[in-house]
Amino acid sequence: MSWFWVLDYLVLALVLACAVLTVAVRNLNGAVMALSALGTVLTVLFVILGAPDVAHSEAVVGAIALPVLYLVAIGKSRTDVARDANLGEERSREQT
Amino acid sequence: MIVANYLTAAAVFCAGLYTVLTRRNLIKIVMGLSLMEAATYLLMVSLAYRADSTAPVLLNPPRGQSPQQLAEGNVADPVLQNFCLTAIVIGVAVTAVFLSVVVRIAQHYRTLDADQVRELRG
Amino acid sequence: MIALAVIGLGFSLSGVVGILRMPDVYCRIQCSSKTITMGALPLLLALVVGEGFVSGYTSRALLVMFLLLIVNPVSSHALARAAYKTGVPMWHGAVLDQARPGEPADEGRP
């Protein structure tokens, strides 16, 4: 049963790395992708900790529904923000 | 005794708090709130877990065990897991409300910067 | 079973290295697709062989396999099409762009 701890610590490290990436990535869309990766890794951790029903809802909400909400919010606010305001995006994406 | 899970939950919560306190972009602030919610889910499921326990579902028990033996044996705490399930559903609704408020702010003030919104209010 | 698992893990590792090392988006999409096709299917077959053919695992593993075979080309194609339409640049060493209008499909090859 000691192999359980190896898997637990590995997935915990991935959760921590995804959280740090969500904070540290300057690009707004990239931060949303890091949040989606956090939801996916957290699903694996919930299965390991013996909660498959929580893992069901986390797989749908944390990995899919929440990033889609963020992307819709970013897309709707991009058309309204003034041109020189910084939306936190990369330079190459702003011409499109 | 899974101290590492509690410490990771605390670290993720601190990352979300750091995002809320220091970033100026409103969508990034809502993202920090989502990180804090994720830390809460992790803490609740870690509290529900006991050593060498399995899921509190009686369907498809492991080999050599009947559902009665599984119910009397070592399973995780289902009450905290149901709390966590409720918290996930409420969390996505709260995030949707916050994001709609952010979109209304962007339509009204033409900016997403928290400091500029504060200046424009006068 | 161990041979199937080793094959699947090797292809998954090569796909991840490809995603890290490839020069542009389209090559990375190809590496991701290869990871799913040749990395996931032998692992699922290893699960089926290891658990026996008449267990509760086999039906779900075969369902996941069927779902991956249907779904993976669709999502890869949608992603590559979106990346091309938004003007993601190709690698500077690329020699052929068959989707660009005005370029004949057979010429342009060095």
Added chain:
Amino acid sequence: MTLIFTLVAIAEMAIAAPLLIRLAIGPTISDRIVAVNTLSTQAMLSVLFFAAAADRAIYLDVALWLASFSYLGTIVWARYLERELL
């Protein structure tokens, strides 16, 4: 047998770890979408093999949901890139 399944689950998550580098440094949004998609597939395989190691067939439904909904998420993100979602 259980040891082999657990080792495969651990190896899948360890293989998925370098994808976070691509998620961090990806030049465009499409690179990050590819990395998250592959990470989702590796997580699904890890859940499958952990279910076989823990001998609970109820965990396999989570893998099924992850497989189907990662596809849906990729389609939605591709539509967002083409600006048809607004």
